Amino acid sequence: MAIIIRTLLMEMAMEMAMGRIRLHVESPETVSAVQGSNVTLPCHYRYEPALSSPRRTRVKWSWQPVNGEGQEHDVMVAIGTRHRSYGDFKGRVRLRRNAPGDASLVINPLQSDDTGRYRCEIIDGLEDESVTVQLEFRGVVFPYHSIRGRYLMNFHEAKEACEKQDSHLATFEQLYAAWEGGLDWCNAGWLMDGTAQYPVVVPRDACGGTDLAPGVRSYGVRDKSLDRFDAFCFTSSIRGEVYFLQHPVKLNFTEAAEACQNDGGRIAKVGQLYAAWKFVGLDQCDAGWLADGSVRYPIIQPRANCGTSEAGVRSFGFPPKHLKHGVYCYKVRW
Structure with a gap:
């Protein structure tokens, strides 16, 4: 039996090497969802030409959080009907498997820290192909300042203030999308990346002058302990x-x-x-x-x-x- 298996593997490897069989993995670049709901991150794989019989593939999903600085975390590994999930994803993830080649990841419910880049990796023992999909939250950005007054929060205080209001510090992408949607606010606020910025739709003297074009204006990266601004919070929860x-x-x-x-x-x-x-x-x-x-x-x-x-x-x-x-x-x- 071992000899037969080795022979089959060698034949399949030769077919791969000769370019007669190729593994393709596909997924959209971005998926949007709402915190507290569920989401399916699509991932489909296929062979060209199509195989006459299915192969025993290994599916691995990993995740890089927002501002993850390159570090990926295991989400789930599945072989056939066996699967294992990891970390905070335990009990919240499964593979959809609606059809042959469907390795889509279902997350339910979505938590506030689940945004980021997900990698779907398909391994069949002979070839390893992967694709990434970005998970974003649909939500709303709102400006927030301390009960003590404006421009009184350092980065850590701003982050805590947003979290106390069932939200978190907005990313630049979220603030930019809010500006495109009409958010116009003259007071600078902390963002997740440690910058202080503010969105201006209608240029005016009180918001940096009329000579500057509309846009998201930035004070750049600031000292997270010493500098003080307001905050831009982002919420996507409908629980x-x-x-x-x-x-x-x-x-x-x-x-x-x-x-x-x-x-x-x-x-x-x-x-x-x-x-x-x-x-x-x-x-x-x-x-x-x-x-x-x-x-x-x-x-x-x-x-x-x-x-x-x-x-x-x-x-x-x-x-x-x-x-x-x-x-x-x-x-x-x-």
Whole structure:
């Protein structure tokens, strides 16, 4: 038997070497998804010419996180029906295998750190081919500053501030996409790569002058401990429901948080409100407390007495917590 197997392997190797059989692996360059949902990263392989009988292939998926500096991490290895997943991907990944040659990776649910470059590698013992696919989150970028005021956060404080609001520091690509979508903001904020930048759609004196063209303007890489800016946060989470609590009276901040708890939820975070506005179409012309002590409200359809003529999340900043407002609550769906 061993002699027969060796003979077959030698014959197949000769066929490969002679160019009669070639392995092809294909995948799209980029896949977009929403945090908290699931995603399928396509990967298909085939042979030219087609084989008369299937081969026992090994499928390996690896992942390089955003700003991973070249380091790849194993996600899953599969041979036939046997498979093994690794690290934070354990229990969240599987191969789709809808048809012969389908080695697509299914991730469910998506977590906030799952973005990056994924490599699908197909090994049949004779040839090794791979392809990469970039996983991006569809989401919304929003500017954020400290309750103490503007330009008061170093990089580490900005990163923590975004995470507390159910989001994370935006990448340059995410800020650039937001600028293309109309985000116009004069205050510079930290990004994930350690730079401080800001998007300008309409050049004006208060935003660097009218001589500069529209675009994302950069202060370059800054000292992460000493320099202080605001932050640009990115959220892509739709894991729960955000709603304006219908309450008979206005509430101070403490009363607002308690009212959400009494309703079976908790007071919403800024990132959750932005996600509800962006993905669910939450439109509410009522100012309400949020978990960070700010007061905001989301508008899809601009109208009289609801702020500016553009859609967005309106902010009243951080008013004294004894003042009375409504409240936005959040309930987890699962």
